[in-house]
Amino acid sequence: MTEARVGGQEGTGQEEIGQETWSQRLREWNPAAISEVVEFRGELTVTVGQEYLREVAEHLRTDPSLAFDFLSDVCAVDRFPMEPRFELNYHLLSLANRQRLCMQVRVRGGVHPVVGTVTPVWPTANWHEREIFDLFGLRFEGHPDLRRILMPEDWEGYPLRKDYPVEGFR
């Protein structure tokens, strides 16, 4: 195997890129796509417009100065009754630059929102998106296999939504 260097084992000779620098780089690349940049407790969260999701995702992964090749996690948050109601948080990691970033997307669309999939960019998103579909009811357009994953197939409702009681509907 010749790919032993993927992770950048040495950890030396890497320029320290400040978080502001890349949020600025992102803005310069497409000012319209980035609506907000927040730093909280040392973690940078970049809010991306729903329609730019796929474009930004691809840029984040392929641009060598960013190279966010590892998608750790996708997590949905229900802000019921606010609109846009759902937030998607993509926790990214760059194995080459040892950097992390959270890409946030606010999803409009009421009770049955639809959002684009990032599975072609990061294949690991497959199960994360299925889980979100299962528990939050967000549809991912273009997902190869959008089925419930944790709940039974015939389950009604989306348990992690805020208007779903903890003890369930009886």
Next chain:
Amino acid sequence: MAPTTTSATGTTQTMVLNMGPQHPSTHGVLRVVLELDGETVVSARSEIGYLHTGIEKSCEALTYSQAITLTDRIDYLAPLSNNLGYCLAVEKLLQITVPKRAQYIRVLLTEMTRIASHLVWLGTHAMDLGATSVMLYCFREREEILKIFEMVSGQRMMTSYFRVGGLALEPPPRWLDRVSSFLEAFPSRLDEYEELLTNNRIWRLRTQGVGVLDPQDAIALGVSGPALRASGVSYDVRKWFPYSSYEEFEFDVPTSTESDCYARYIVRLGEMRESLKIVRQAVPKVPSTGPIRTEAPGIVPPQREKMKTEMEALIYHFKIFTEGFSPPAGQVYQRIESPRGELGFFVVSDGSPKPYRVHVRAPSFVNLQALPKLAEGRLVADLIACIGTIDIVLGEVDR
């Protein structure tokens, strides 16, 4: 197994077989829907959710401190790692730091957890492949670790020992002696396992070249932990984003470039030795006295003694256990290196005493996605080896 049948038109027919959810080598309640051509796996689809208990939903109905007990139950083979991940996330939200003594004890115990978890993995994985005696030895050593956990926290498995701001209890006197005697005994035991397996011809035949996962695929599929490192990517959260004073400990990150089941076995055995190294450094580092909890009125329960003499302490104690504490609104993602990989806790606060959302990035859940990549095109018997080396815990997969 039915032989490959050829129909009149000359096309090959495949057979669909359910492996699990009640199958000893699926390590719990994993169901794999196999499409078989003879004994060759054409496709393997994991069906999960049999152990889904809605832990993330339940957390939203509990206060921040109460939710700690649920984190034990996510990955029941490494409860302390889960406690640590969650507590660190909440501590990050609250911006409190934990006293050094508590940090070292946390490191010591999570590394013991790693050894205990890897022992269960080794024992069950070896048993799946027919080496039954290894399992008995592994459980003997794990028992010693569980006894240390019991000594410290009062519980063998569902410890809930780490709390927001520090530890639950003062560890009993002379507990480190017990850790030291474990440290003395364990290396030779580890050599014993290696003697049984590492150069064992059957073991090598069953694992070498089986379940190869290219580094590119591993990264694309989000695989982390020993499975990723066995593919040559040295991503270890303890080194990359140190937490709980890991930067003060010297240890190596075992990697391999073979990317097969045998490589994952070698990497995990190496990790056990590295964990021993960390524990060995931690034992003299842990001061015998000193605070185990940070001073944070209104967040961390006051000392028992203070409650008897100070009015404020009594009030805080009452408020912490009736209302809980309210971190400022915001969201944090805390990743730690659990025995299975990157364990992430995403905690969202809306400024109330209950978490608005707790999400667990469960390494088993993500790693299990790689199963088709490992097993497709190989024999059913190899699938068993592959499931074994991914090291899944279904409690964590399904949450």
